[in-house]
Every structure is written in C-alpha cells, then in structure tokens.
Amino acid sequence: MNDQVYTPSGLNRLVRQVLEGQFPAVWVRGEVSRPKLGPTGHLYFTLKDAQAAVEVVQFRGLRPLAYIPADGEEVLVFGTLTLYEPQGKYELRARTVHPAGIGLLRQELEALKARLEAEGLFALERKRPLPPYPRRIGVITSRRGAAIRDIVTVAARRWPPAELYVFPVRVQGEGAEWEVAQAIADAALFHRETPLDVLIVGRGGGAAEDLAAFNTEAVARAIFASPVPVVSAVGHEVDWTIADLVADLRAPTPSAAAELAVPSAAELLERVRDRLRRARGAVLASVDRTEAALRRVLARRVFRDPVRTLLAPMDRLDQALRRRPLRAPEVLVADRKERLIRAMARRPFRAPLALVEEREERLDHIAERLSLVVRPHLLAAQARAERLIARLEGASPLGILSRGYSLTLGPDGRPLRRAGEVERGDVVETVLGQGRLRSRVEEVEAGDPRGEAGPA
Amino acid sequence: MTLEEKLDRLEAIVAKLEEGGVPLEESLRLFEEGVKLAAEVKAELESARTRILEIMKAAEGVFEVREFEP
Numbered sequence: 001m002n003d004q005v006y007t008p009s010g011l012n013r014l015v016r017q018v019l020e021g022q023f024p025a026v027w028v029r030g031e032v033s034r035p036k037l038g039p040t041g042h043l044y045f046t047l048k049d050a051q052a053a054v055e056v057v058q059f060r061g062l063r064p065l066a067y068i069p070a071d072g073e074e075v076l077v078f079g080t081l082t083l084y085e086p087q088g089k090y091e092l093r094a095r096t097v098h099p100a101g102i103g104l105l106r107q108e109l110e111a112l113k114a115r116l117e118a119e120g121l122f123a124l125e126r127k128r129p130l131p132p133y134p135r136r137i138g139v140i141t142s143r144r145g146a147a148i149r150d151i152v153t154v155a156a157r158r159w160p161p162a163e164l165y166v167f168p169v170r171v172q173g174e175g176a177e178w179e180v181a182q183a184i185a186d187a188a189l190f191h192r193e194t195p196l197d198v199l200i201v202g203r204g205g206g207a208a209e210d211l212a213a214f215n216t217e218a219v220a221r222a223i224f225a226s227p228v229p230v231v232s233a234v235g236h237e238v239d240w241t242i243a244d245l246v247a248d249l250r251a252p253t254p255s256a257a258a259e260l261a262v263p264s265a266a267e268l269l270e271r272v273r274d275r276l277r278r279a280r281g282a283v284l285a286s287v288d289r290t291e292a293a294l295r296r297v298l299a300r301r302v303f304r305d306p307v308r309t310l311l312a313p314m315d316r317l318d319q320a321l322r323r324r325p326l327r328a329p330e331v332l333v334a335d336r337k338e339r340l341i342r343a344m345a346r347r348p349f350r351a352p353l354a355l356v357e358e359r360e361e362r363l364d365h366i367a368e369r370l371s372l373v374v375r376p377h378l379l380a381a382q383a384r385a386e387r388l389i390a391r392l393e394g395a396s397p398l399g400i401l402s403r404g405y406s407l408t409l410g411p412d413g414r415p416l417r418r419a420g421e422v423e424r425g426d427v428v429e430t431v432l433g434q435g436r437l438r439s440r441v442e443e444v445e446a447g448d449p450r451g452e453a454g455p456a
Numbered sequence: 457m458t459l460e461e462k463l464d465r466l467e468a469i470v471a472k473l474e475e476g477g478v479p480l481e482e483s484l485r486l487f488e489e490g491v492k493l494a495a496e497v498k499a500e501l502e503s504a505r506t507r508i509l510e511i512m513k514a515a516e517g518v519f520e521v522r523e524f525e526p
Contacts, residue, residue, distance in 0.1 A: 159506070164507070283487045
C-alpha cells in the first residue's frame with residue numbers, strides 16, 4: 001500500500017485506466033432491462049440475470065445501430081470494460097449486441113467449425129459441380145429485400161430459360177436458422193417431384209451479427225444433406241460463414257451467386273455460331289477433298305486420251321485371249337456393246353467435272369443461306385456424279401474387250417460409231433479378240449439409229 | 457432432346473466434321489443436323505421468359521406453387 005491520498009476523481013481515473021488497459025474484451029450474456037436510445041444515437045441498457053446487473057453502453061459509431069434490443073430480450077454482448085468516472089460505476093462498452101440463441105460465442109463458433117471440418121462437411125472433394133445449363137433454380141432467402149431482387153434481375157438478364165423457385169424464410173432474428181434449415185430440407189422434398197438444378201441460399205449484406213443464422217450447425221447440416229448443389233450467397237465480402245464453407249460454391253453476394261449459377265445465353269449463342277462456322281468450314285474442306293479425288297480419276301489416261309487407251313491394250317488382249325478361250329454368249333456381247341457405245345456417245349469425259357462445279361456452287365449456296373431447299377438437288381447431282389464415275393471406271397476397255405467385243409476402225413483410224421460414217425468400198429479394220437481383220441464394205445445400212453459399228 | 461443434349465450433339469458434330477474422313481454426303485447430313493440444332497437452341501433461348509414462383513408449404517412434403525409477387 002502506498003501512502004498517496006487520492007481524490008475521488010483521481011481514484012476513478014486510475015481504476016478506469018486499469019480496467020481499460022488490463023481487462024480483456026469479454027462476451028456477456030444476459031437479459032436486457034430498460035433499453036434507451038439517447039438523442040445522440042447511443043444505446044444504453046442494463047444487462048442482468050437473477051442475481052446481478054451491469055450497465056451497458058453501445059456508441060452509434062458512423063452509422064445508426066442496426067439492432068436495438070427490446071426490454072426483457074436475451075442478448076449476447078461483446079465489449080470491453082470501462083468506468084464512468086462521474087459516478088464511479090463500471091460499465092460494459094459494447095462493440096456488438098445481438099440476440100442470444102442465434103449467435104454463438106466466437107470460441108464456440110471456432111469449435112463448431114473445427115468439429116464440422118473434422119467430420120468432412122467442408123471437404124473439397126465433396127463439392128459438386130453446378131450443372132452448366134440449369135433450368136430450375138431454388139432460392140432460399142427473404143422474400144423482401146435486395147437479395148431476392150438482385151438474384152431475379154441477374155438470372156432473368158443472363159439466362160431467360162431460368163425458372164426461379166423461391167422458398168421464403170426469415171434470414172435473421174430468433175429462430176431464423178431453423179427456418180433456413182427447414183427450407184433447405186423442404187427444397188429437397190420439392191426436388192423429388194420437380195427436380196431443381198441448383199439452390200441459392202443466402203441473404204443480402206449485413207453486419208457480422210446479422211449473419212448468425214448462417215453460422216449454425218442446423219444450416220450447415222441442411223446444406224450438407226441437400227441433394228441439390230448449393231451456392232451460398234451470404235452478403236459479406238470478407239468473412240466466410242459456416243454456410244459458405246459447406247456450400248458447393250460460395251458467392252460473395254446474391255448477385256454474384258446468380259451470375260455463378262446460370263450461364264449467359266448471349267455467350268452460349270455466340271458459341272453456337274462459332275460451332276456452325278467451324279462445321280461449315282469442315283464441310284467445304286470435304287468438298288475440296290472430293291473434288292481432288294474426282295480430278296485424280298479424270299486425270300487417268302483413259303479419260304485424257306480414250307482412243308489411244310482403248311487401242312493400246314489390244315495386243316495384250318490378244319495374248320490373254322489366246323491363253324483363255326472366249327466363251328461369251330451372244331446376248332452379253334450385244335448388251336455390253338450397247339453400253340460401251342452409249343457411254344462414249346455421251347461425252348462422259350467432260351461431265352464429272354461439270355458436276356463437281358455444280359455441286360460446289362450449290363454447297364456454297366446451302367452454306368451461305370443455310371437453305372435446306374436445295375439440298376435434295378445437290379445430293380441428287382452428287383449421286384449422279386458418283387454413279388457416273390463408277391460406270392466410267394467399269395468401262396475400262398480391257399475388261400470389256402476381253403469378253404468378246406470388237407472394235408471397228410474407219411479409214412482414218414478412228415472408231416466407227418455409225419454405219420453412215422463409211423461408204424461402200426471403204427476399207428475398215430476390225431480389232432478382234434484374236435488378231436485383226438481388214439475388210440471392204442459391201443453394203444451400208446444407215447437406217448438404224450443405233451448404228452452399225454458392232455462386231456464385224 | 458434437352459438443351460444440354462443439343463449442345464453436346466452440336467459439339468460432337470463439329471468434332472466429327474473437323475476430324476475429316478467423313479464422306480461428303482454424310483458431312484452434308486451432319487451439317488444440316490447442326491444447323492437445325494443451332495436454330496432450335498436459338499429459338500429456345502430467345503423465346504424463353506424467366507418465371508419466378510413462390511413455394512408455400514401446405515403440409516409436410518406438400519407444396520403450393522404460385523407466381524411470386526414481390
């Protein structure tokens with residue numbers, strides 16, 4: 001003990017310094033008595049239990065106090081101690097006041113987090129991806145306020161196919177956590193009949209103590225049990241609530257939750273247009289390849305120089321037929337002859353190229369205008385071209401001549417197509433399977449339109 | 457076909473066309489299918505109007521759905 005004598009003022013100042021400097025911030029729970037809002041906006045009340053009471057003051061700070069407790073209400077106060085010097089009474093200077101029963105003490109909150117984490121409720125590998133194109137979106141929030149408005153606005157702007165199913169709840173106040181948890185469970189039941197694609201759970205911005213419902217075990221377990229992926233939208237940029245930790249995806253605000261939950265129709269349509277452009281490019285490339293294949297076929301010698309190509313194999317044919325006796329019936333010979341003549345009469349060596357050009361032009365048309373009308377014509381032209389190519393290839397002279405055809409050449413050495421091309425007395429040459437004949441024409445019967453250039 | 461299935465099919469068509477080796481007639485058929493799918497997706501997105509419904513619980517597991525009126 002020292003010998004110094006204090007005045008009441010001096011003593012109170014000393015005690016105040018000790019209290020403020022050395023006493024830690026505390027949580028106090030009790031019943032509110034005689035709450036009073038001063039003209040300055042500061043809040044005064046007495047906190048009591050059955051045996052004792054302590055005075056509490058909460059200064060308004062920069063903005064009006066969000067929560068004014070009612071007389072008799074059970075509250076949790078977090079604050080530091082000080083001394084009101086004029087009266088020498090100590091008081092609790094509150095930093096936060098919120099209803100008891102919703103909020104938990106910070107250390108309780110940390111303990112709850114640790115327990116839920118140990119149970120795996122926050123496990124990243126349990127997080128489910130959101131469906132890319134959701135149709136039905138459950139929304140669990142207050143039916144009033146900015147949160148629901150923001151979610152509706154953003155979803156409708158970005159994703160017109162959205163159907164929002166609002167499950168209204170109180171998001172703060174006593175019992176709010178049970179309403180939220182129950183609504184999540186209700187959404188799960190609703191989902192059985194009308195499948196939901198994603199669930200947004202949250203509220204607009206609020207002071208830390210207003211988020212209490214989202215820091216409860218009840219809400220955490222409800223989210224964990226939800227069969228529908230959950231996006232949390234507890235409007236608080238900085239602090240993560242337990243609901244955020246359990247949710248499949250955490251959004252800092254309700255607007256952000258809607259942005260994350262639905263795709264942008266405009267971006268999707270742009271992607272669809274891009275895919276169509278790519279498809280068109282691939283089809284045009286396919287046309288180019290087909291054209292190149294056609295050109296390769298047309299470049300073969302038989303098409304470039306048919307007469308020489310027809311005559312060139314004759315000698316080889318002679319030898320082949322010498323080894324293998326001919327046994328083609330008359331009918332087959334006549335039929336083959338006719339087809340060969342027709343094929344040559346149609347100037348087939350030019351037609352496929354024209355068909356390719358026609359096809360390309362029509363494909364350009366279809367691709368540009370996306371018109372489906374011309375497609376049957378295009379396909380018909382293509383089918384015709386392909387049949388023609390197949391026939392041209394089948395018309396190889398070796399194949400045909402080996403079966404008993406012969407070829408009659410006029411005085412100028414060109415194949416005869418019509419009897420009218422020669423006159424009586426002309427010398428013609430007939431190329432047979434075995435050897436050649438040189439003959440003089442006795443008679444010309446030009447009346448038959450099919451001609452007389454058959455086997456001599 | 458759902459929207460997602462249509463988009464998946466469109467992607468598959470483009471992949472197949474770009475892979476090459478598809479005969480011309482088949483590639484035209486695929487292209488036509490792609491154009492049709494794209495038109496359907498576009499129509500679906502452009503004709504859609506967002507609906508907002510409120511769910512009221514009538515009894516355990518029984519719900520009433522009505523238009524949401526803010």
